[in-house]
Amino acid sequence: MTTAAAAHEDAALVRDSAVHRRVYTDPEVFAREQERIFRRVWLYVAHESEVPRPGDFVVTRLGPDEVVLVRQPDASLALLHNRCAHRGARVVGEASGCARRFHCPYHSWTYRLDGTLLGVPLPAGYGEGFVEGAGGMARVPRVASYRGFVFASHAGQGEELPQFLGGLASALDNMVDRSPSGALTRAGGRLRMEYRGNWKLFMENATDLVHPGFVHESSVAAARESSRPGGGGGATGQTLDMLLSNGLAVPQWDDVPLHAFPNGHVYMGGFYRRGIIAPQREDAVYARYRAALAARHGEARTTEILGVDRFNNLIWPGLSVNSRFAVLRQVTPLDVDRSVITSTCFRFDGAPDEMFDLTLQFLNTASSPASMVASDDLEVFERCQRGLSDRSVEWIDMSRGMGRDRHAPRGVVEAPGTSEVAVRNQMAAWQRWMGAGP
Ligand code: FES
Numbered sequence: 509m510t511t512a513a514a515a516h517e518d519a520a521l522v523r524d525s526a527v528h529r530r531v532y533t534d535p536e537v538f539a540r541e542q543e544r545i546f547r548r549v550w551l552y553v554a555h556e557s558e559v560p561r562p563g564d565f566v567v568t569r570l571g572p573d574e575v576v577l578v579r580q581p582d583a584s585l586a587l588l589h590n591r592c593a594h595r596g597a598r599v600v601g602e603a604s605g606c607a608r609r610f611h612c613p614y615h616s617w618t619y620r621l622d623g624t625l626l627g628v629p630l631p632a633g634y635g636e637g638f639v640e641g642a643g644g645m646a647r648v649p650r651v652a653s654y655r656g657f658v659f660a661s662h663a664g665q666g667e668e669l670p671q672f673l674g675g676l677a678s679a680l681d682n683m684v685d686r687s688p689s690g691a692l693t694r695a696g697g698r699l700r701m702e703y704r705g706n707w708k709l710f711m712e713n714a715t716d717l718v719h720p721g722f723v724h725e726s727s728v729a730a731a732r733e734s735s736r737p738g739g740g741g742g743a744t745g746q747t748l749d750m751l752l753s754n755g756l757a758v759p760q761w762d763d764v765p766l767h768a769f770p771n772g773h774v775y776m777g778g779f780y781r782r783g784i785i786a787p788q789r790e791d792a793v794y795a796r797y798r799a800a801l802a803a804r805h806g807e808a809r810t811t812e813i814l815g816v817d818r819f820n821n822l823i824w825p826g827l828s829v830n831s832r833f834a835v836l837r838q839v840t841p842l843d844v845d846r847s848v849i850t851s852t853c854f855r856f857d858g859a860p861d862e863m864f865d866l867t868l869q870f871l872n873t874a875s876s877p878a879s880m881v882a883s884d885d886l887e888v889f890e891r892c893q894r895g896l897s898d899r900s901v902e903w904i905d906m907s908r909g910m911g912r913d914r915h916a917p918r919g920v921v922e923a924p925g926t927s928e929v930a931v932r933n934q935m936a937a938w939q940r941w942m943g944a945g946p
């Protein structure tokens with residue numbers, strides 16, 4: 509099949525209110541996704557605070573490839589393919605560190621921090637012109653930082669990063685604005701959860717507000733039992749408040765607004781209303797935090813920043829941002845039926861330490877491999893993947909709430925929380941990149 513014919517066929521897998529199951533199950537569609545989406549679109553790679561000094565590097569992924577983000581001597585950033593120009597060995601073995609040069613372990617070719625070739629043992633032994641023409645560790649053509657968040661694209665040309673982020677740049681803005689010093693630091697480790705399912709299942713579920721009352725029923729029930737007088741304890745404090753929050757009735761979920769933007773991005777409103785997870789807390793820690801923020805921004809602007817009450821902010825194709833809790837979750841496709849979710853978190857520099865405790869607790873309760881919430885979601889992703897391998901029904905409905913979509917200016921669509929507007933929006937972006945393309 510020609511490329512154009514394949515693009516045409518892939519685009520036909522999405523209709524206004526339904527999507528074909530092959531979008532989740534066909535290895536050939538997956539291979540084309542890697543080319544047409546993950547080798548072209550802007551993807552998050554790392555945060556600038558991970559590479560503060562010249563020579564600092566962090567190994568990460570950009571779509572299908574492993575890459576190394578390196579701080580240069582002039583403070584700029586380079587993103588290098590982690591592949592030796594000689595026989596292709598993986599050059600950098602450490603997850604992160606600080607280097608003066610990179611050194612391939614196989615035949616000892618060495619590279620400068622910008623990836624150019626520095627030295628080759630026995631250069632005369634290679635065929636004429638080979639070493640001179642070997643290049644170096646190849647550089648990813650487009651790397652851009654948005655307020656400290658580093659994104660990159662394998663494509664040499666295309667939309668600039670701020671235009672691509674569009675209405676969802678506000679999620680990154682809000683996370684940075686919540687820092688009393690105006691800076692964030694990546695802190696703590698990384699949590700990884702692998703599941704046997706397509707990557708889209710994670711993104712679609714992140715703003716599916718019909719599922720929590722069902723999928724997370726057991727932890728809601730346990731939290732309710734725990735919070736009864738004489739209920740026996742168990743979950744307490746922040747964990748208890750978080751678990752109970754998933755127990756809204758369906759009409760209440762409808763009051764959590766969804767906002768869908770061009771390029772497949774979407775955000776949902778917040779739904780935490782209790783204790784220290786409520787957006788408007790009143791306690792000594794929060795008073796100190798607020799005062800530190802007001803010293804930077806003034807009272808009015810601080811009220812505005814803290815008043816942004818959103819939960820998951822999804823930057824298509826694979827990043828979920830929680831600005832209030834300073835958490836990022838990213839889904840990386842490994843195969844058509846295998847994906848990994850990586851969660852990282854940040855300190856609001858200059859904020860009381862307790863604010864970081866809040867972040868860690870949020871991450872552990874909602875997104876760690878031991879989380880009672882995340883394990884429910886992973887189970888459902890795997891069930892969807894298994895079910896979708898069954899061919900008895902080819903088309904999957906995504907029409908929920910279609911009649912209630914409200915079209916706002918600049919291509920924004922607003923809908924009540926139980927709408928599948930986010931799925932439709934993500935699939936529209938998928939269809940555009942897989943089809944004729946932007
Ligand atoms: S493969 Fe790297 S030096 Fe030979």
Ligand SMILES: [Fe+2]
Pocket residue numbers: 713719720723724881885
């Ligand atoms: Fe869930």
